[in-house]
Amino acid sequence: MSEHLHGGRVFAAALDLGIPWRKIIDFSANINPAGQPPGLKAHLFRTFAETVHYPDVSAGSLVEAISRRTGLSPDRILPGAGSTPHIRMIARILDPRRPVIIGPAFAEYEESLAAAGKSAHWVLAGRARDFLVTPEEAEKAESLKPDLVFVANPANPTGRLLPRETALALLDLSDRTGAWLVVDEAFFEFTSGGFSFLEEASDRPRLLVLRSLTKIFAVPGLRLAYLAGSPESVRPLAAQLEPWPLNCMALEAGLYCLPLLDYLNAAAPAVARLRPALRKILEPFGKVMPSDANFMLMDAGSGAPDVIGRLYRQGILVRDASNFRGLGPGWLRFAVRPKAELKALSRALAPAHA
Secondary structure, eight states: OOOOOOHHHHHHHHHHHHGGGOHHHHHHHHTTTTOOOOTHHHHHTGGGGGGGSSTTTTOOHHHHHHHHOOOGGGGGGGESSSSHHHHHHHHEEEEEEEEEEEEEEOHHHHHHHHTTTOOEEEOOOGGTTTOOOOOHHHHHHHTOSSSSSEEESSSSOOOOOOOOOHHHHHHHHHHHHHEEEEOOOGGGGGOOOOOOOOGGGOOOEEEEEESSSTTTOOOOOGGGGEEEEOOHHHHHHHHOOSSSSSSHHHHHHHHHHTOOOOHHHHHHHHHHHHHHHHHHHHHHGGGEOOSSSSSSEEEGGGHHHHHHHHHHHTTOOOEEETTSTTTTEEEEEEOOOOHHHHHOOOOOOOHOOO
């Protein structure tokens, strides 16, 4: 069975295979391999009584916590139940006429534009450069005369960070042309450095930066994210934010987790240590691409269906990446997971290479 549309379909797979969901090993969703922060579950049990009341109507308490964490003032922050609502709002409210997506990229950008009646133009980084987005792609984007550009840092599914010169070229494009630049940094905290657009979000009038909290804190089921930008860029989106954007449990999870600096700071080094082991497991089955993030892209060619099926029958999910524009049949994406799960992956694949 292929995870063709999105990763993380643990419950559907468990039902299909007739096994408890806890038996599923999920390499298809890119979640912190450290798991949830210690004490989070107990904290949510203690605060569950809050659900008898409506949550904070504007999630102001979480905005203040994000402000303390990032140094951005509260009027530069917009909370959300994951980044998808923000992406949908951007496509609808900013009403771009010539949107450009730099890819390969998360399908939600194109889907949100389509839902708003917009047709996206694409600029694709190529395999010849291992999908690295260079200033050349920025030039190609500008040649399309965009009024909005979507790009990810690092990109999903490639895991590649934007080189500093590319980031600066995109910022320059936005400043000179007035095009909105929307940068998805959902996986940035899993990388070991690089240029972060969040540091530019305060003053650039046409820059919007998306950050996920559910991935780094391993709570995707709670849906938790924020958007950052200058006050004038955030204001039109904030005006359209629906009341109660986050439920009580998501708010409490964010408030509990954001101050855990040791936990947060451990994520990137842990991923850097685990990534070579994942590469070693995968290399016999295809070409594994370079990655700066907590997932790796592999071209398994004609062997991809066998890899997916073999693993699925053993309760291991991987992401069929063939539906990412710029890839195609044969591409698979694997999350970086803990050592025990990497060993299980190795055992599951071993018969195919024996």
